[in-house]
Amino acid sequence: MDKIAGIxxxxxxxxxxxxxxxxxxxxxxATAPARGAEPTELAEPxxxxxxxxxxxxxxxxxxxxxxxxLDRVLEALRS
Numbered sequence: 001m002d003k004i005a006g007i008x009x010x011x012x013x014x015x016x017x018x019x020x021x022x023x024x025x026x027x028x029x030a031t032a033p034a035r036g037a038e039p040t041e042l043a044e045p046x047x048x049x050x051x052x053x054x055x056x057x058x059x060x061x062x063x064x065x066x067x068x069x070l071d072r073v074l075e076a077l078r079s
Contacts, residue, residue, distance in 0.1 A: 004070045011063040018056035025049040 025045040032042060 004066050007066040011059045014059040018052040021052035
């Protein structure tokens with residue numbers, strides 16, 4: 001049970017980091033200065049947002065699997 005709790009904690013912390021990274025990238029995009037006819041360089045924060053999104057999705061998958069394992073353990077104990 002402690003290992004599953006540790007996995008859950010790690011996954012949740014990773015999701016929180018991803019959300020912070022998403023917020024920071026969104027802020028960078030929202031506050032980017034317009035440079036007249038020149039396009040504003042937004043590639044890096046957009047890539048960071050995609051990376052953060054993928055990290056959040058991966059952490060959510062880990063969390064679902066750990067919770068599924070815990071459910072199976074609890075079900076086996078009830079039987």
